[in-house]
Amino acid sequence: MADLRINLAGICSPNPFWLASAPPTNTGYQVQRAFEAGWGGAVWKTLGDPIINTSSRFAAVHFNGQRVAGFNNIELITDRPLEVNLKEIYETKKRFPNHALVVSLMVEPKREKWHEIVKKVEAIGVDGLELNFGCPHGMAERGMGAASGQQPDLVEMQTMWVKEAAKTPVIVKLTPNITDITTTAKAAVRGGADAISLINTINSLAGVDIDTWNTIPHVGGKGAHGGYCGPAVKPIALNMVAECARSPEVGVPISGIGGISSWRDAVEFLLMGSTGVQVCTAAMHHGFSIVEDMIDGLNNYLDGKDLHSVNELIGRSVERYSDWGDLDLNYAVVARIEQDNCIVCNKCHIACEDTSHQCIERHTDVNGNGYLKVREEDCVGCNLCSIVCPVEGAISMIEIPTGELPLSWNQRQAAIGATGSGNDSEDSGKKEAV
Amino acid sequence: MGKSLNVNATFIPSESLRRNFAEVKAGMRPMEAIEESNRCLYCYDAPCIKACPTGINIPSFIKKIASGNMLGSARAIMDANPVGATCARVCPTEELCEGACVLNHSSKPIMIGDLQRYATDWAIKNEQMLFTAGHSNGMAVAVIGGGPAGLSAARELARFGFAVTIFEAREQAGGLDTYGIVSFRLPQSISLWEVEQVRKLGVDIRTGVRVGTDISTAELLEQYDAVVLAIGMSKVPMLGIDGEQLEGVYDAIDFVEVTKTEIKTDLVGKRTAVIGAGNTAVDAATCSVRLGASNVKMVYRRTNEEMTAYDFEFEFAKQDGVEFEWLTAPVRIIGDENGRVKGLECIKMRLEASEDGGRKLPVPVKGSNFTLAVEAVIKAIGQTRHLSLIEQLGIEHKRGIVTVDPDTYQTSNPHIYAAGDVIFGEGQGEAMVVSAAQQGKLTAYSIYNTLSAGRERYG
Numbered sequence: 001m002a003d004l005r006i007n008l009a010g011i012c013s014p015n016p017f018w019l020a021s022a023p024p025t026n027t028g029y030q031v032q033r034a035f036e037a038g039w040g041g042a043v044w045k046t047l048g049d050p051i052i053n054t055s056s057r058f059a060a061v062h063f064n065g066q067r068v069a070g071f072n073n074i075e076l077i078t079d080r081p082l083e084v085n086l087k088e089i090y091e092t093k094k095r096f097p098n099h100a101l102v103v104s105l106m107v108e109p110k111r112e113k114w115h116e117i118v119k120k121v122e123a124i125g126v127d128g129l130e131l132n133f134g135c136p137h138g139m140a141e142r143g144m145g146a147a148s149g150q151q152p153d154l155v156e157m158q159t160m161w162v163k164e165a166a167k168t169p170v171i172v173k174l175t176p177n178i179t180d181i182t183t184t185a186k187a188a189v190r191g192g193a194d195a196i197s198l199i200n201t202i203n204s205l206a207g208v209d210i211d212t213w214n215t216i217p218h219v220g221g222k223g224a225h226g227g228y229c230g231p232a233v234k235p236i237a238l239n240m241v242a243e244c245a246r247s248p249e250v251g252v253p254i255s256g257i258g259g260i261s262s263w264r265d266a267v268e269f270l271l272m273g274s275t276g277v278q279v280c281t282a283a284m285h286h287g288f289s290i291v292e293d294m295i296d297g298l299n300n301y302l303d304g305k306d307l308h309s310v311n312e313l314i315g316r317s318v319e320r321y322s323d324w325g326d327l328d329l330n331y332a333v334v335a336r337i338e339q340d341n342c343i344v345c346n347k348c349h350i351a352c353e354d355t356s357h358q359c360i361e362r363h364t365d366v367n368g369n370g371y372l373k374v375r376e377e378d379c380v381g382c383n384l385c386s387i388v389c390p391v392e393g394a395i396s397m398i399e400i401p402t403g404e405l406p407l408s409w410n411q412r413q414a415a416i417g418a419t420g421s422g423n424d425s426e427d428s429g430k431k432e433a434v
Numbered sequence: 435m436g437k438s439l440n441v442n443a444t445f446i447p448s449e450s451l452r453r454n455f456a457e458v459k460a461g462m463r464p465m466e467a468i469e470e471s472n473r474c475l476y477c478y479d480a481p482c483i484k485a486c487p488t489g490i491n492i493p494s495f496i497k498k499i500a501s502g503n504m505l506g507s508a509r510a511i512m513d514a515n516p517v518g519a520t521c522a523r524v525c526p527t528e529e530l531c532e533g534a535c536v537l538n539h540s541s542k543p544i545m546i547g548d549l550q551r552y553a554t555d556w557a558i559k560n561e562q563m564l565f566t567a568g569h570s571n572g573m574a575v576a577v578i579g580g581g582p583a584g585l586s587a588a589r590e591l592a593r594f595g596f597a598v599t600i601f602e603a604r605e606q607a608g609g610l611d612t613y614g615i616v617s618f619r620l621p622q623s624i625s626l627w628e629v630e631q632v633r634k635l636g637v638d639i640r641t642g643v644r645v646g647t648d649i650s651t652a653e654l655l656e657q658y659d660a661v662v663l664a665i666g667m668s669k670v671p672m673l674g675i676d677g678e679q680l681e682g683v684y685d686a687i688d689f690v691e692v693t694k695t696e697i698k699t700d701l702v703g704k705r706t707a708v709i710g711a712g713n714t715a716v717d718a719a720t721c722s723v724r725l726g727a728s729n730v731k732m733v734y735r736r737t738n739e740e741m742t743a744y745d746f747e748f749e750f751a752k753q754d755g756v757e758f759e760w761l762t763a764p765v766r767i768i769g770d771e772n773g774r775v776k777g778l779e780c781i782k783m784r785l786e787a788s789e790d791g792g793r794k795l796p797v798p799v800k801g802s803n804f805t806l807a808v809e810a811v812i813k814a815i816g817q818t819r820h821l822s823l824i825e826q827l828g829i830e831h832k833r834g835i836v837t838v839d840p841d842t843y844q845t846s847n848p849h850i851y852a853a854g855d856v857i858f859g860e861g862q863g864e865a866m867v868v869s870a871a872q873q874g875k876l877t878a879y880s881i882y883n884t885l886s887a888g889r890e891r892y893g
Contacts, residue, residue: 262501287478290476
């Protein structure tokens, strides 16, 4: 039984699984149900001046029969009075003193507004604050949410204002709707943020109804962009988390968010530098009880690896994440087909033939049965065949010793620079970045 | 199915017959399991859980397969059902979990039994120890009978911290799961793994010890804080017709039991009649086919409408090429000069409405006698009870069916509890392995509640 407790910038929770600030954390009833189900923490749905929501708010992208590959919403922050929320936050914290209860905040970018809400919220006893600089719709049009979060100076300044008043740890939640997320992450840190959380949702339009020509969702025949989340956004989120984790100028704990649906996803985020994770879509799809397998699966995983604490995972893969220019150009893999496992669907052949490097050949054996063979000398090790292969264990990518010392693009350029020969047109086409 | 069996030659070495007893159904392959587990909707308050007599959290164990948490999946199954690996193979899932699956309405049900087998097979293959014994509470319980009900009670009691001793008359524990279910449905190794899981919790399993003979009931009652009676049922009763003593007449329970450990060739080429139409009768019939019998007929005095075997068992028998003599009752078994079976005289029956409006009664059709030329007769008309032991314990029973309080599983002697087939009948209980497992569990909880409450009161 491994120790699953985490401490994110001074905020402690019995396990790394928190509910993200979103519809599931709208009320005390919900958050208390979540804690009963096993969630280690929750970020209360964003407090601010209550808003009016539209009806018809969510949409999802189903992919080949699997529901909710991605999820899109145009719901805004809390639509309930501040006093009601504060009363329920107080009651929830009182009932669950050992769970992490963080409150998400969003007000106009004015110093006194931030001071006011920070004081009110901290007065009732919370474990931390999360500043919502990410909500991409509705609030942004009022100069809040992503409108603040896309401008590094606004992120820095507002974080600073909050820190002037705050006594509990301050987490800044970042929007992914920006070219380089480390820019705003660094701004948050300059403003004094104790931690960052990412990602918020990505600008999205879930779809268009091809019969009615309405957007999905639509509000009385009109649509507007929403925020995209769910399993589909996980790779985007994971990259952004990793970029922040490996940036020495960020250097604060990270609460990872974005498409986390299982303990495996959580492990990936932890390995890439998250101290804990926040979940929303998976809970909205299946209910709070999914945390049971998240906890159980993580625990069994740690036991299986002989790790005593979940903290031993945090950031362990960060050093393996680098820039393209640091990758070894002399490393080589080729595809190998395990004939016993191959079901001869020919998908690898056509993928390679039409869209990659034409090196998987079709043959017929003495019994007239088709089989596939990789022409290894022409295989560039792109992985495509192993990706399209529907069968476990039929195609493996095997490392081929090249007999050459590791050499990255950056090393190569440096070496060329040192010898003074800038002209390498002869072999530059061989390993070209695309 | 019948075509692929090795039963065509007149002389068949036992090795090739043995292949006929290999598990019929292959386990799910990894890709199948992943696809199927991801198809599960993870319903809230899922009907499959309610349809499982042991209340396995089915969506949870399936989700764990999907997430790659195999240990957690196996534990979720075995936590609720100490014989969950057996039940994955023998449960009538169409009538239980899979029958309740909401996808029956829109697609096809999740293959819950197969997924359960996939997860428990993983635990068996990876030699997982799933549970630990509780801290000793200083109390001791004797369990008479190491079948599913006894094992289930013993495991839960051990987890509560009781010192548990199972008294098992046979060489191995597991009861019906080890000896009574045909190998091509349930290999013995599966049941023995479940026994091992219980033994590893510190439960003392004393095999080859017959209570009432090797140790007296009085001793047990004196030495243990509680006694659980989980002795199941006994042999098939006598038909009460001539010729039952002939060579070639078998008791279906004994007949199946032999096949669990030894494949004999004495049925090769013989025409066989199985009397009865319950699940045991189907087992005896399909075993006979696999043992090389040249023709197998099930003889039943009612029709397929009234037969008690599950539909899938009936289908299975048909696929094995078993034939059926409906509305037929045995009159006498005819022997040859060497005392061996050479025929079964039968009489045709017709069904008449019963006076009380209950089950239709079979009535002989006068003058309709005919003889089936058979060389073997297998009796599968139910099971008798271990009356003598029940009498020795001095507890209330109705014709060997021990009476229990349906909430506490206590018999008329409050120190003696009973679970499983020993309480099945007369409208009490169910005859499934999964029900026995649940009763064993509930008996353990009842003992825990009674004894620990008593301890709080007295000291």
